[in-house]
Amino acid sequence: MLASLTTSPSGLEQLWFTLIGVLWLGYFFLEGFDFGVGTLMPFVSKDDLDRRVVINTIGPVWDGNEVWLLTAGGATFAAFPLWYATVFSGFYLALFLVLAALIFRGMAFEFRDKREDARWQFWWDQAIFYGSALPALLWGVAFADFIHGVPLAAHATWTGNFFDLVKPYALVGGLSTLSLFMLHGATYLGLKTEGDVRVRARAIAMRLAPVTFVIVLAFLAWTYQTARTMHHEGLVPPLLPIVGLVALAGVGWLVRDHLEGWAFIATALAIVALFTTMLLNLYPNVLVSSVSPHFDLTMVASASHRYTLEVMSWVALIFTPFVLLYQSWTYWIFKKRVGRPGSPKDAPKRKIKV
Amino acid sequence: MNTFLAGISTLSLARWQFAITTIFHFLFVPLTIGLGLLVAILQTAFYRTGDLAYDRMTKFFGKLFLVNFAIGVVTGIVQEFQFGMDWSRYSTFVGNIFGAPLAIEGLLAFFMESTFLGIWIFGRGRVSKRVHLASIWMASLGTILSAAFIIAANSWMQHPVGYAIDHATGQAVMTNFWAVMTNSTFIAAYGHVLAAAFLTGAVFMLGIAAYHLRKGHDLVGFGKAARVAMVVTVIMAIFTMFLGDNQAKEMEVQQPMKMAAAEALYNTQSGASFSLLTIGNLKDNAVFQVRVPHILSVLATNTWDGKVKGINQLQKEATAKYGAGSYVPVIWLCYWSFRIMVGLGFLLFILGGVALWLIRKRRLEQSARFLRFATWMIAAPFLANTFGWIFTEVGRQPWVVYGLLSTSKAVTLISPGYVATSLIGFTAIYTLLAIIEIGLMIRIAKVPPAIETPAEAERVPELIY
Numbered sequence: 001m002l003a004s005l006t007t008s009p010s011g012l013e014q015l016w017f018t019l020i021g022v023l024w025l026g027y028f029f030l031e032g033f034d035f036g037v038g039t040l041m042p043f044v045s046k047d048d049l050d051r052r053v054v055i056n057t058i059g060p061v062w063d064g065n066e067v068w069l070l071t072a073g074g075a076t077f078a079a080f081p082l083w084y085a086t087v088f089s090g091f092y093l094a095l096f097l098v099l100a101a102l103i104f105r106g107m108a109f110e111f112r113d114k115r116e117d118a119r120w121q122f123w124w125d126q127a128i129f130y131g132s133a134l135p136a137l138l139w140g141v142a143f144a145d146f147i148h149g150v151p152l153a154a155h156a157t158w159t160g161n162f163f164d165l166v167k168p169y170a171l172v173g174g175l176s177t178l179s180l181f182m183l184h185g186a187t188y189l190g191l192k193t194e195g196d197v198r199v200r201a202r203a204i205a206m207r208l209a210p211v212t213f214v215i216v217l218a219f220l221a222w223t224y225q226t227a228r229t230m231h232h233e234g235l236v237p238p239l240l241p242i243v244g245l246v247a248l249a250g251v252g253w254l255v256r257d258h259l260e261g262w263a264f265i266a267t268a269l270a271i272v273a274l275f276t277t278m279l280l281n282l283y284p285n286v287l288v289s290s291v292s293p294h295f296d297l298t299m300v301a302s303a304s305h306r307y308t309l310e311v312m313s314w315v316a317l318i319f320t321p322f323v324l325l326y327q328s329w330t331y332w333i334f335k336k337r338v339g340r341p342g343s344p345k346d347a348p349k350r351k352i353k354v
Numbered sequence: 355m356n357t358f359l360a361g362i363s364t365l366s367l368a369r370w371q372f373a374i375t376t377i378f379h380f381l382f383v384p385l386t387i388g389l390g391l392l393v394a395i396l397q398t399a400f401y402r403t404g405d406l407a408y409d410r411m412t413k414f415f416g417k418l419f420l421v422n423f424a425i426g427v428v429t430g431i432v433q434e435f436q437f438g439m440d441w442s443r444y445s446t447f448v449g450n451i452f453g454a455p456l457a458i459e460g461l462l463a464f465f466m467e468s469t470f471l472g473i474w475i476f477g478r479g480r481v482s483k484r485v486h487l488a489s490i491w492m493a494s495l496g497t498i499l500s501a502a503f504i505i506a507a508n509s510w511m512q513h514p515v516g517y518a519i520d521h522a523t524g525q526a527v528m529t530n531f532w533a534v535m536t537n538s539t540f541i542a543a544y545g546h547v548l549a550a551a552f553l554t555g556a557v558f559m560l561g562i563a564a565y566h567l568r569k570g571h572d573l574v575g576f577g578k579a580a581r582v583a584m585v586v587t588v589i590m591a592i593f594t595m596f597l598g599d600n601q602a603k604e605m606e607v608q609q610p611m612k613m614a615a616a617e618a619l620y621n622t623q624s625g626a627s628f629s630l631l632t633i634g635n636l637k638d639n640a641v642f643q644v645r646v647p648h649i650l651s652v653l654a655t656n657t658w659d660g661k662v663k664g665i666n667q668l669q670k671e672a673t674a675k676y677g678a679g680s681y682v683p684v685i686w687l688c689y690w691s692f693r694i695m696v697g698l699g700f701l702l703f704i705l706g707g708v709a710l711w712l713i714r715k716r717r718l719e720q721s722a723r724f725l726r727f728a729t730w731m732i733a734a735p736f737l738a739n740t741f742g743w744i745f746t747e748v749g750r751q752p753w754v755v756y757g758l759l760s761t762s763k764a765v766t767l768i769s770p771g772y773v774a775t776s777l778i779g780f781t782a783i784y785t786l787l788a789i790i791e792i793g794l795m796i797r798i799a800k801v802p803p804a805i806e807t808p809a810e811a812e813r814v815p816e817l818i819y
Contacts, residue, residue, distance in 0.1 A: 052817045059819045060472035063427060067468050071460035073434050078457040081449020081525070088438025088445075089766040095435060096776045100783055103428040107787065110424035113819050114417075114794055158768075304450040305520070305527040315458050323465045330469055333481060341816040 012309040016079040017286075017299050019316060021279045023075060027068035028139070028177075028271050034062045036185015038105065038132025039178075041125065044189060044200040048118075049340050051125060055109060056338045057192040062109060064327055066102070078312055082156055082302035083286040090150060090158040091142055094165055098135045105131025136181040137174040141165065144173025144219075147281045148226065149290030156287075156297050164290075169222055176219040179212040180274065183251060184267040190260045194339040202255050205263065209252035216274060217245060223281065240280070244273025365765045367773040368440040371780060373747075375432050377740055378784045382426035384739050387501060387548070388555020389419045390494035394487075395582060401487050407575040409811050410803040415559060415579070416490075417798055420475065425791050427468070432780065440773060444754055444764035450527045451517055451534060452507050459503035467496025479814030498548065505547055509540035511755050512746070513608045519758075526758060539608060542601045549593035550742070554735035556586035557702060560709065561732035562799050564725040571802035573719060584713060587706035595699055599653065606654035609756060610663045611672070611681060612749035615688035617650050621664035626650035636689055676757070683751040691741040691748070698738035705731050 037058050045051040058065075077084040088095055104127035112124040148169050151160025186208060189201035220241045247269040254263035282288070286302055289295035303309070393416050400408035434456065437445050445452075470492035477486050510517075516533030517526045528534065560583035563576040606613045613619075618636040619626060628649035634641030651660040665682055672681035705728060712718040718725075754761040766773075 049817075052819060055819045056817050060476040063468035064465060064472055066427075066431075067460060067464040070431065070434055070464055071457065074453065074457035074460040076453075077434075077437070077445065077449050078453025081446050081453060084438050084449060084453070085442035085445035085766075088435055089440075089442035089768060092439055092768065092772045093775065095439060096779060099432050099435060100779065102431055103783060103787070106428040106431075107424055107790075109819060110420060111790070111794060114421065114798065304453070307531075308450045308454055308528045311528070311531045312454055312457060316461065319461050323461060327465065327469050330472055333473060334476060338817070 010306070012306060012313065013299055013303045015313065016075070016303070016309055017283065020072060020075050020079065021276070023068055023072035024279070025272055025275055027065070027072055028181075028275055029268050030065035030068060031062070032136075032177075032181040032271050033184045033188035033267075034058050034065055035132040035136040036181040036183065037189060038128045038185070039136060039182050040185050040189065040201065040204060041132075042129055043204060044186075044197050046196065048121065050197055052113070053193055053195075053197050053338050053340055054189065055112070055128070057189060059109065060334045061330055063106070064330065066106070075312070079304055079309060080286060080299065080302040081304060083297065083299075086152070086156045086158065086287060086297060086302075087146075090152075090160075091145075091165060093162045094138055094142060098138050101131040101134040101138075103131075105135075133178065137178045139174075140177025141170045141174035143177075143275065143278050144170040146286075147223070147278055147288055148173075149288040151291060152287060152289035152295050152297060153291055154295055156295075156302075159291065169226070172215065172219045172222060176212075176216045176274065179208065179215050180248075180267070180271055183208045183212045183248075184264075184271060187251065187255065187260065187264040187267045190255060191264050192337055194337045197339075198337075202260075205255045206252050209248070209255070212251075213245065213248045216248060216270070220245070220274075220277065223277070238277075240273050241277045244270045244277070247273065362770055362774070364768055364770045364773050365762055367770055367777050368765045369761070371440060371773060371777045372436065373744075374777070374784065375429065375436060375780055377743070378788070379426065379429040379433055380739060380743060381736055382422050382429065383501075384547075384551035384554040384735070385422050385558055386419070386426045387494075387497045387551035388553065389415060389422065389558060390490070390497050390555070391552060392555050392559055392582065392586065393419050394490045394494045396579070397487055397490055399578075399582075401483060405578075406806065406808065406811055407572075407578050410572065410575045410806070411579045414575075414803045415562075418562075418795060420471075421791065421794055421798065423471065425787060429784070429787075439776070440766055441754075441764050442766040444759065447525055447759055447764070448511075448755060450525060451510055451514075454528065454531065455503040455507040455510075455534070459500050463496045463500030463503060465496075467493045467500065470496065476818050479812065501548060501551065502544055505544045506535055506537065506540045509537045509543050510534055512543075512750060513537060513539040513604075514755055514758055526755070539604060542597065542604045546594060546597040546601055549590045549597055550735070550739055552586060553590035553594055553702060554739060556583045556590060557705070557735045558732055559583035560587055560705075561729045564728035565799070566802055567719050568722055568725040568729075569802075572805065575803065577719065580709070580718060581713060584706060584709040587702065588710055591699065591703035591706050595703065598696070598699065602653045603656055606662065609750065611665065611668045611683065612688065612745075613654050614663060614665045614668055615683050615685050615749050616692040616745065617662075618685050618689045619650065619662060619664050620666050622661060622667045623664065624651065624661045625659040626654075626662040628653065631693065632689070636685055679752070681752060683749050688745055688749045691745040694741040695738050695745060698734045698741075702731070702734055702738070705734075 037054060041051055041054045045054055073084070076087075108124040108127040108131065112121055112128075115121075142165075145165050145167075148167070151158065151164050153159045183205060186201045186205035190198055190205060193201065220238075224238065247266040251263050251266045251270075254260075254266055284299045285296045286299050287297040289297070393412055396408050396415065397412040399405070400412055437452075470489045473481065473489040474486065474493055477489060481489070514526070515537050516528060516530035518529050519525070520527050534540075560580055563580035563583060566572060566576040567580060602613065617626070617628060618632070620637060625648050627645040627647045629640075630644040630646065632640050632643045648658050650662055651657060654660060654662045665685070669681055673679065708724060709718065709728065712721050712724060750756055752760050752762070754764045
């Protein structure tokens with residue numbers, strides 16, 4: 001009955017830690033390029049039509065991508081209630097900022113084209129840029145805080161404030177995810193667009209790749225230098241981060257040689273490697289306390305009881321294949337590159353007032 | 355900041371925040387559910403008949419559906435995360451049980467509605483007509499499923515079943531998932547909420563069609579839309595009332611205090627009457643009342659002379675069971691929100707009935723006054739939904755999980771400054787969103803669709819967004 005009082009993790013708890021990890025990985029892999037595309041939009045576009053091309057590359061899929069976050073949140077609530085409760089109340093203001101950003105960004109995609117008014121579209125473009133860049137930064141800050149430690153006293157009591165979350169290490173973590181997602185977005189645009197936008201996205205990817213490599217390398221090195229829980233679970237030797245860094249190092253070359261599909265796979269691999277490293281670093285904790293190791297919030301202490309985990313496992317086992325199937329199918333349906341409408345005759349009749 | 359906030363507790367700020375964000379979110383959700391189904395019906399009619407009028411209506415209402423859907427989605431993200439932010443002690447207590455339907459809702463419903471809606475928006479002309487039609491039905495099914503899981507979660511708070519208390523951690527743990535998903539409260543509430551959502555969509559569609567019929571725009575198309583909407587309005591108004599009445603019997607057994615609060619019935623009574631309205635003090639000093647004999651007993655117990663328990667007696671029972679304290683919710687709020695909900699429900703039934711009568715008499719298009727009235731009535735289902743939830747949630751107080759956890763013990767132990775910041779932030783953002791959203795909806799709703807040739811109707815723009 002009292003599984004939560006024993007200290008050795010059961011298989012079910014490990015399974016759910018893994019599944020939630022996979023949900024986050026899926027979220028960052030998918031919404032990672034959405035965020036990147038949104039952040040790069042002002043830099044790869046020369047006019048309104050370009051911006052529309054950029055938005056249309058993620059138009060059919062961004063909402064489905066965001067559901068990975070909702071499902072990760074729901075699964076954490078169900079499988080590790082204390083983790084959910086502690087993180088979301090502790091990261092209160094940071095989470096508020098993420099939510100505000102996601103609200104404006106999501107509305108922007110749907111609302112932007114509903115009025116042919118340059119000012120209306122200008123403001124929604126701002127929402128897309130800031131609404132993409134801010135979460136891309138803040139998710140990295142949050143995950144860095146998870147492993148580097150948050151002000152957690154006994155019984156998962158939060159003792160710090162907002163500024164305890166924005167330390168140099170966490171900021172480097174945030175810059176890693178921001179630059180990585182931007183690079184991921186650039187390789188996605190290279191894969192999904194044609195014409196000038198594609199050319200600009202490639203140019204940006206080649207310039208961004210070395211910068212991203214340096215930031216991520218710095219972050220990983222710092223992580224190995226300081227993180228308290230790094231000694232286990234295959235992190236020594238650091239095979240996984242090395243794979244990620246090699247992939248990242250290759251992005252520039254792949255883009256230059258027009259291997260756009262491989263470039264996208266490389267940025268995806270880098271994202272997966274980075275977050276897997278962080279999650280493995282965290283295990284078997286779910287939050288590290290900066291006050292004392294005694295107050296680390298462990299996976300076992302925060303887990304739901306066996307029965308809940310069993311029910312959830314069955315539901316996940318039965319329905320996840322369908323979700324993966326139809327979501328992949330969407331990408332297949334919309335696999336064509338997006339470009340500016342071909343000839344003036346075919347172009348949608350819309351006047352652009354500037 | 356701290357002196358300003360002195361005396362304002364985290365609890366009251368968190369309650370205001372939950373009320374504001376949830377009411378706002380649920381303005382859009384029922385319309386998404388209702389309009390999703392209606393758009394699917396319109397598109398099916400076009401698929402079956404090839405009549406371009408249905409195609410125009412599908413596109414016209416589809417656009418409104420999408421604008422509304424977007425705001426439902428983005429405000430829904432807040433819903434999922436604010437349990438952890440403001441109600442972390444609640445989240446820890448209920449996570450074993452409450453978290454499961456939330457996670458399953460994401461996996462089963464949110465993926466379905468968002469993915470298939472993406473296919474519907476971008477797939478016109480890119481996927482086959484059959485797949486395109488299937489995608490709106492799948493999206494609609496997703497919205498209907500998502501309501502099931504969230505109502506199941508809420509119903510557990512109203513009437514906890516299938517659980518045990520782990521005394522080592524103080525948490526509620528799930529012992530029977532099937533019991534949670536077949537909770538009698540859930541079955542009753544889900545039907546009522548779903549019928550009300552379809553009613554909301556139908557009244558919305560009827561009201562907008564009425565506007566254009568009055569202006570003489572696309573009489574064929576809007577005439578058809580009005581007919582579909584009218585049928586759904588009548589059927590769903592009946593279902594909503596019938597299922598709501600059914601809920602009242604459950605309530606008298608499971609939460610008698612809420613039922614007593616709905617009538618401000620202070621003392622237990624047999625053959626209790628129902629007051630349509632009260633002027634003056636609800637407790638003991640009513641200046642003027644209109645009462646219908648026996649109706650409260652019928653509502654609560656289905657019998658003419660059934661005994662309905664009063665607030666005073668229930669308070670006494672509750673202190674004996676749970677210890678000292680007040681177990682009485684805010685009576686005036688329960689009393690009036692119940693009446694507004696029920697009254698508007700009846701009004702909507704009459705609206706549907708009159709529309710039905712006018713259509714049978716072939717006079718709908720000429721009845722300018724009725725058409726104007728129908729357009730104004732768009733507000734009614736939104737108010738009824740809102741007051742229905744205010745009644746349900748306020749009537750459960752002081753409990754957040756009925757009989758198990760009081761609201762005051764559910765709130766996060768955090769400085770009021772944080773909650774005040776997010777409360778002000780969300781209120782400002784939501785006010786802005788409401789202005790933008792309503793402005794855009796009215797703008798789009800006022801522009802009648804262009805009459806197209808079959809070739810024009812098939813044309814697909816290269817860029818959708």
